Amino acid sequence: MMSRLRLLLPLAWRNLWRNPRRTVITILVVGVGLWSILSFAVLLEAWSRSSRDTTLKLTTGQIEIHAQGYLDDPTVAHRMAPPSGDLEQLLKSSEFQTFASRVRVGAIVQSEYKTLPVTLIGASPDAERKVSVIPSQVRDGRYLSGADDTGIVLGRNLVRRLKTRVGKRVVLMVQAADGHLAERAFEVVGVFAAPEQTENEFAFAGIKTVQTLTGIADGISEVVAYSGSDDALPELVARLRKAAPGLDIQSWATIAPLEYAVSTLFNQFILMWLWTMFALMAIGIVNTQLMAVFERTREFGLLQALGMRPRLVLFEVALESTLLIGVGVALGVVLALLSVQAFPNGLDLGFLGRGAEMVGAGHILYLHVNPADFALYSLLVWVMSVLATLWPARRASKVSPVEAMARAAI
Amino acid sequence: MTAIVECRGVTKHYRLGTIDVAALRGVDLTIDKGDFASLAGPSGSGKTTLLNAIGGLDRPTKGSIKIEGHEITALNANALADLRLRKIGFVFQAYNLIPVLSAVENVEFILQLMGVEAAARRARAKEVLRDVGLEGLENRRPARLSGGQQQRVAVARALASKPAIVLADEPTANLDTKTAEDLIALMSGLNDRLGTTFLMATHDARVISRTRRHIVISDGGITSDERRKLAEAEPA
Numbered sequence: 253m254m255s256r257l258r259l260l261l262p263l264a265w266r267n268l269w270r271n272p273r274r275t276v277i278t279i280l281v282v283g284v285g286l287w288s289i290l291s292f293a294v295l296l297e298a299w300s301r302s303s304r305d306t307t308l309k310l311t312t313g314q315i316e317i318h319a320q321g322y323l324d325d326p327t328v329a330h331r332m333a334p335p336s337g338d339l340e341q342l343l344k345s346s347e348f349q350t351f352a353s354r355v356r357v358g359a360i361v362q363s364e365y366k367t368l369p370v371t372l373i374g375a376s377p378d379a380e381r382k383v384s385v386i387p388s389q390v391r392d393g394r395y396l397s398g399a400d401d402t403g404i405v406l407g408r409n410l411v412r413r414l415k416t417r418v419g420k421r422v423v424l425m426v427q428a429a430d431g432h433l434a435e436r437a438f439e440v441v442g443v444f445a446a447p448e449q450t451e452n453e454f455a456f457a458g459i460k461t462v463q464t465l466t467g468i469a470d471g472i473s474e475v476v477a478y479s480g481s482d483d484a485l486p487e488l489v490a491r492l493r494k495a496a497p498g499l500d501i502q503s504w505a506t507i508a509p510l511e512y513a514v515s516t517l518f519n520q521f522i523l524m525w526l527w528t529m530f531a532l533m534a535i536g537i538v539n540t541q542l543m544a545v546f547e548r549t550r551e552f553g554l555l556q557a558l559g560m561r562p563r564l565v566l567f568e569v570a571l572e573s574t575l576l577i578g579v580g581v582a583l584g585v586v587l588a589l590l591s592v593q594a595f596p597n598g599l600d601l602g603f604l605g606r607g608a609e610m611v612g613a614g615h616i617l618y619l620h621v622n623p624a625d626f627a628l629y630s631l632l633v634w635v636m637s638v639l640a641t642l643w644p645a646r647r648a649s650k651v652s653p654v655e656a657m658a659r660a661a662i
Numbered sequence: 663m664t665a666i667v668e669c670r671g672v673t674k675h676y677r678l679g680t681i682d683v684a685a686l687r688g689v690d691l692t693i694d695k696g697d698f699a700s701l702a703g704p705s706g707s708g709k710t711t712l713l714n715a716i717g718g719l720d721r722p723t724k725g726s727i728k729i730e731g732h733e734i735t736a737l738n739a740n741a742l743a744d745l746r747l748r749k750i751g752f753v754f755q756a757y758n759l760i761p762v763l764s765a766v767e768n769v770e771f772i773l774q775l776m777g778v779e780a781a782a783r784r785a786r787a788k789e790v791l792r793d794v795g796l797e798g799l800e801n802r803r804p805a806r807l808s809g810g811q812q813q814r815v816a817v818a819r820a821l822a823s824k825p826a827i828v829l830a831d832e833p834t835a836n837l838d839t840k841t842a843e844d845l846i847a848l849m850s851g852l853n854d855r856l857g858t859t860f861l862m863a864t865h866d867a868r869v870i871s872r873t874r875r876h877i878v879i880s881d882g883g884i885t886s887d888e889r890r891k892l893a894e895a896e897p898a
Binding site: 258259263266267555556563564653657 | 714746763772774775
């Protein structure tokens, strides 16, 4: 084997540079093709992750826990106690990355100009920072400073509609636990940016302040929890239900079915699109390789005439294309890595304005190289292209040397 | 005399579309060790077809071909490749050197295929290149050699494995008169000095006049086979 390699390796390498234009074109076809596949895979994966985060990391969790009946009638009447016992133990285990408790109640917000409906969320800022991106999206003022913060954080568009601003006061009215309408003035301490619907819908205040306002003592409306991947969700939901049999525990697939379906479909679409791109590129490479090998039939005939066994001719061709495609694959991988490196702080979609939100993505796409995907696509391109050269080479090696050498001159 | 090649009743038919073409019609021919033979005949007479059949490049439709007593018509592709590697040297009209290899590497390539160890094959390659008068040009690639020099490399390559016979197909067809005569003199000298057996398909009168045996083929059959002394065969 080694002696065969010593015989054929210099021949294969020099053959590649015998026709530099053809070699460079093939390397470019493979390199640019693979680069486009790898880069788009990274981009689409970032888009998919961003759109999932946009759904899950605003106010929806991966898993939500409520009192029975809350989802049908989201009032403080359907409240629950803070997690304790088995439930708390499980939520604090390594199965979960983080969780947060909230009070979530329908409210009316009133400025001196306008009265609008909102959903008031009583949040614990430290826990909230781990489950939601909203605390990091404050564009004016500040986020809540503690569970008993008496200020309120509103969405940018809501602030505009209420004609209010940071430092001014608004009044919130909610239905309290005893059924009467409770109201309280809050100072606007911060304005957050998010998709327009979220900006209009949600207002955030300290959880203790809201608990006091609604008269529910330490009662809460929901717990949102994150485990990371969606794969283990059904199992985790089952375990949580076992730990807290009296509560309504759902994954986001149930709570936000449309977003879940879109995210799942989008991932499938990415996969299909990538494979289509992959197939098109493979056809291009195969075609180039077929032409390159067929036009060298005479040369292979000569090698056989000189006494090279057909199998060795095949090996020589395979070696040549392994080297050739290998250089192209390396080029594609390097280009793709450089492309990802070019955006260390993510790809800012600010230029798309609200358009990006409409199709579900965040403002910034964080590009992330998945080594397994890179290895898989690169290896597939490499192996398929080498296999594609073997077929015409095998045909060439089956032709008698006389017939092969009768073809066009070297 | 020892027979190197023995052809008995060799027939070759081609199909050209729907037409059956008989290229060889029962050729009987023996080439002896040390023969310096020309195979002449008009275009389409079957010269190259016979040469290809003897060299194991093509299979006859019928008949028997023996090289050094071994029947080759029933050999498979691998065995035929081995036969060509070890027993037959080829010189083609179009030189057919491997363009990416230097002169010495082209010669060495055959020895590498045979599994000869590096130092021995380099020494042998240089020796045969010296025999064909290419000392000093060993490291040139074919593109930097003249037609005559390339054909000499091809002869050196054919001789490298010390084959039973060298088959040359129109070896002078692409060469000018002076270069062609030099090449014929070279092959004749190799035949004299080393006893190498040559069979050359040609219709070049200069080649024919320098061979000691002159075989004529016409319409796929041998029509004359004449042995002569070189002195009688000087050009008219």
